[in-house]
Amino acid sequence: QNVNCEGPHPEHRREPAPSPAVRCAGAALPWGCRHCGVSKPPSGCGGRSTMSHTWQSTPCSAGRRSEVEPCCTAHGLEVVGHAVGRGRAGCRIYVSVAVRFEFYGYMVPGLDGQTYEHLRHRGGRYDIERRQRIGRDDRLAVLEGHELFLYAGIVVVGDRVVLQIHVRYGKFGLVKTAYLDRYAGLGAGGGKEHRGKEQEFFINKFNYKAYRYLKVSNLKQAPALNDVTAYLIHTDYSRSSSFACSDEDLNAIHDMIQYTLRCLTLGGYMVDCPQIERLGYGGDGNASTPTVQTMFNLVPLYTNWMQAWVDCMRTNGSMPHTAPNPYAAGGGPFWCGFMIAGSWQTYVNYGDARLLERYYPFMQQWLEYVKEYTVDGLLKTWPNTDYRNWYLGDWATPEGIDQTDPRSVDLVNNCFVAVCYQTMAKIAQTLGKPNDQKLYESKTEQLRTLIHKTFYDSKEASYGTGTQIELVYPMLAGVTPESQLSNLLNTLYKNTAERFRGHLATGLVGIPIITEWCIKNQQVNFMHQMLKKRDYPSYLYMIDNGATTTWEHWNGERSHIHNCYNGIGTWFYQALAGIMPDEAHPGYKHVRISPQLAKGISWVKASKETPYGKILVHWEKKESSLL
Numbered sequence: 001q002n003v004n005c006e007g008p009h010p011e012h013r014r015e016p017a018p019s020p021a022v023r024c025a026g027a028a029l030p031w032g033c034r035h036c037g038v039s040k041p042p043s044g045c046g047g048r049s050t051m052s053h054t055w056q057s058t059p060c061s062a063g064r065r066s067e068v069e070p071c072c073t074a075h076g077l078e079v080v081g082h083a084v085g086r087g088r089a090g091c092r093i094y095v096s097v098a099v100r101f102e103f104y105g106y107m108v109p110g111l112d113g114q115t116y117e118h119l120r121h122r123g124g125r126y127d128i129e130r131r132q133r134i135g136r137d138d139r140l141a142v143l144e145g146h147e148l149f150l151y152a153g154i155v156v157v158g159d160r161v162v163l164q165i166h167v168r169y170g171k172f173g174l175v176k177t178a179y180l181d182r183y184a185g186l187g188a189g190g191g192k193e194h195r196g197k198e199q200e201f202f203i204n205k206f207n208y209k210a211y212r213y214l215k216v217s218n219l220k221q222a223p224a225l226n227d228v229t230a231y232l233i234h235t236d237y238s239r240s241s242s243f244a245c246s247d248e249d250l251n252a253i254h255d256m257i258q259y260t261l262r263c264l265t266l267g268g269y270m271v272d273c274p275q276i277e278r279l280g281y282g283g284d285g286n287a288s289t290p291t292v293q294t295m296f297n298l299v300p301l302y303t304n305w306m307q308a309w310v311d312c313m314r315t316n317g318s319m320p321h322t323a324p325n326p327y328a329a330g331g332g333p334f335w336c337g338f339m340i341a342g343s344w345q346t347y348v349n350y351g352d353a354r355l356l357e358r359y360y361p362f363m364q365q366w367l368e369y370v371k372e373y374t375v376d377g378l379l380k381t382w383p384n385t386d387y388r389n390w391y392l393g394d395w396a397t398p399e400g401i402d403q404t405d406p407r408s409v410d411l412v413n414n415c416f417v418a419v420c421y422q423t424m425a426k427i428a429q430t431l432g433k434p435n436d437q438k439l440y441e442s443k444t445e446q447l448r449t450l451i452h453k454t455f456y457d458s459k460e461a462s463y464g465t466g467t468q469i470e471l472v473y474p475m476l477a478g479v480t481p482e483s484q485l486s487n488l489l490n491t492l493y494k495n496t497a498e499r500f501r502g503h504l505a506t507g508l509v510g511i512p513i514i515t516e517w518c519i520k521n522q523q524v525n526f527m528h529q530m531l532k533k534r535d536y537p538s539y540l541y542m543i544d545n546g547a548t549t550t551w552e553h554w555n556g557e558r559s560h561i562h563n564c565y566n567g568i569g570t571w572f573y574q575a576l577a578g579i580m581p582d583e584a585h586p587g588y589k590h591v592r593i594s595p596q597l598a599k600g601i602s603w604v605k606a607s608k609e610t611p612y613g614k615i616l617v618h619w620e621k622k623e624s625s626l627l
Contacts, residue, residue, distance in 0.1 A: 234262055245601055245605070246601055257569045260563070265298065281563070282321055282337070283392075286341050302343075305342070309342075313362060319388075328385065331392055336366065343356055348586050367421075395564075401467055411463055462495075467505065469509065472510070472517045504538065511565050515527070531568075551565070576596065578592075588611065591615060
């Protein structure tokens, strides 16, 4: 940590290592390991008086090296910000200590400006709780209970202030101290360079965080509500859609997904989550691209992100699972092949063929790499590398579904390759390459036939292990012969009702696949009844347990703002509102309006901005007519 030195030793500003004796200007600083939580107080601390005391570090039980982080138990105080360094004559070391109050609140967007306050005196400390509902503005007040992706600002008047950002982590959002960000700002009394100034505006402008709780410490009095502002940040783009219907549960799911995606589009690409890995996973991109491109105008983001994938491609055509690619992140073929689907979807939704033209050779190169690991016509497991890990089929499935079963992994990945071949044939046709088009059409049919022959069980009328993704993906990919469709549909309905209790029972890969299949096959009531489930696993289970953004896992483990289950979003626009793009006339130059009427939904209103104007759909069911 850097040292703020008021003495004659400016070189101390860059001395990171603590010495055995340090002058303490605020409180004792025992060291505790941030990995395993072990801490041990030092000896000889005189409390808040300035004196020397001994630094101690404790071995880490988590197996990490002895990394330490300050905390303070003296006088019941907590050190939430700090600066350490060598203590010499004339030097003053500043230590920030939480001594006055804690500030927590929660945010509910899109409502009125009412504010609720409750001041509570607790053992010599004042806690102020505020709940604010805000209007339509990206400068959002911080409230408890809402996942935010942003940075925070606070006006500091005459004192040093520390902001502590808490990330919700684990089942139902237990706060984990390993995921805290701390920022310290000097007010007018904090240092001689600030003396005489009435106030300072502090903001962690060079970092961002997704968080649920914000704690402001070391102020002499509670701040005014407008002293603390949270700024929602994302890549610059315009919102291009709206949706509402008569079913408030569906509205809540739609709004949660739309808000989540706003928080995940940053840095010129889509991240899996903005608080842990912050990586541009291709599987997440494949899962959510149709939804996010329906909801927002993201042409510049995808132009940048597709280039990132090319930059990460290896000379043999191998692809990582993320772009950018800082380390060996997990995934599978559904992740590696994102360039094909991402470029095609950008063309369909925005009418821009430049990505197809620019990256078509790289798509071909990756498919040649796939061929290297094809055995008897079917793709098999490829090795881990120093830039790519795992070999997944589906991911983040509900408990009780074995996503690692080789039958499931092989079926899902070969269906994905078949869809890639089919998409490449359409790209070749668009680019005026008839020979390539015929080649990929032939590859598509050969692989479809082989998948059905290998994985279909005629006695059970099922594929693989009989999960939803394994039953739906072959139908969507054109694998299932027409003669077997009726039997397979009966198996899907039966397994969903009996084995999965009427729930969506799939993960990151399966959600967009089932969504697309339902839209194309007029299965609006099948999807609607699954979305209405309130118990685990379901979107309403998340919402009923306090979610304001979609989770990484159906059971609430780990991240509470993630890009796993957002692929359902197109169903609201393409099924309920019936706004369907036409691949033959991309960018909504030609559009088909064909609403699918679900039981229990009496009206739908939706809009979609396109390069050719705004599409508005409003239908309403009356007793004897549809308006």
